[in-house]
Amino acid sequence: MAEPPSKDEHIAETLLQRAHAPEVANTIFRERVKQRPLLLRPSSPDPNRDARSKRQYERLQKEKARRKSKKPKPLSAKQKRALCIYDIPKGQQKYAIYEPLHRMWCGYMREILGLSTASEDGKAGGRSYVDSTSCGPILTSADYHGSLVEVVRSRCESRVGMSGIVVKDTKFTFDVITRKDVLKTVPKEHTVFRFEVPFEEGKTVGEGGEEILQQKPLVFEIHGSQFETRAPDRANKKFRLHLDSDL
Numbered sequence: 001m002a003e004p005p006s007k008d009e010h011i012a013e014t015l016l017q018r019a020h021a022p023e024v025a026n027t028i029f030r031e032r033v034k035q036r037p038l039l040l041r042p043s044s045p046d047p048n049r050d051a052r053s054k055r056q057y058e059r060l061q062k063e064k065a066r067r068k069s070k071k072p073k074p075l076s077a078k079q080k081r082a083l084c085i086y087d088i089p090k091g092q093q094k095y096a097i098y099e100p101l102h103r104m105w106c107g108y109m110r111e112i113l114g115l116s117t118a119s120e121d122g123k124a125g126g127r128s129y130v131d132s133t134s135c136g137p138i139l140t141s142a143d144y145h146g147s148l149v150e151v152v153r154s155r156c157e158s159r160v161g162m163s164g165i166v167v168k169d170t171k172f173t174f175d176v177i178t179r180k181d182v183l184k185t186v187p188k189e190h191t192v193f194r195f196e197v198p199f200e201e202g203k204t205v206g207e208g209g210e211e212i213l214q215q216k217p218l219v220f221e222i223h224g225s226q227f228e229t230r231a232p233d234r235a236n237k238k239f240r241l242h243l244d245s246d247l
Contacts, residue, residue: 093183098165105146109197142233151193169231188224
């Protein structure tokens with residue numbers, strides 16, 4: 001029968017000596033029992049902080065919580081619809097208001113497509129043509145706010161021929177302002193849109209060095225079913241070539 005431990009001997013040391021060799025038991029007892037830090041109050045306050053600093057700290061924490069509770073919460077989708085945040089007022093539904101936006105959009109498209117522009121010294125600023133391999137991904141990720149689009153094909157025959165400037169590019173629709181100052185909402189699904197990108201007015205130079213006084217605008221057609229994403233999401237999305245059943 002094992003002898004009971006003496007009063008000077010620790011109970012943990014006695015148990016370790018029964019399970020391990022004396023040297024191993026002494027090492028374990030020294031490193032894991034005697035030298036182990038004992039955190040009695042891990043969340044104790046800073047001893048260097050006096051009563052005044054403590055009261056000031058608590059007052060600042062209460063003020064911070066009060067400001068946080070008064071911070072306005074973002075509006076929900078239902079509240080935004082009730083406030084008509086994204087609706088265009090009746091007085092702003094005029095085609096002439098958005099013509100400068102369309103001119104800005106044309107410059108934006110010429111810039112991202114790298115098209116040649118007019119220059120005073122007669123030097124070409126870029127290319128005068130595009131191909132589907134290099135410009136296809138650019139067109140799919142472009143922003144169409146301000147573009148002048150025309151419906152050329154649709155399952156709804158009444159929409160064919162409708163044209164106007166895009167004032168809102170949502171996930172599933174294009175909101176356009178027609179020349180008759182009417183706001184129309186055109187679904188993207190099963191609809192083909194056509195738009196033109198004109199060259200900048202002035203004299204340009206071709207690849208062979210010949211001067212081109214007037215150049216026809218580039219005409220593109222996009223399938224709305226492939227653009228059913230928001231404009232910010234479409235800018236960061238990678239598109240892959242795949243078979244379209246509607247073609």
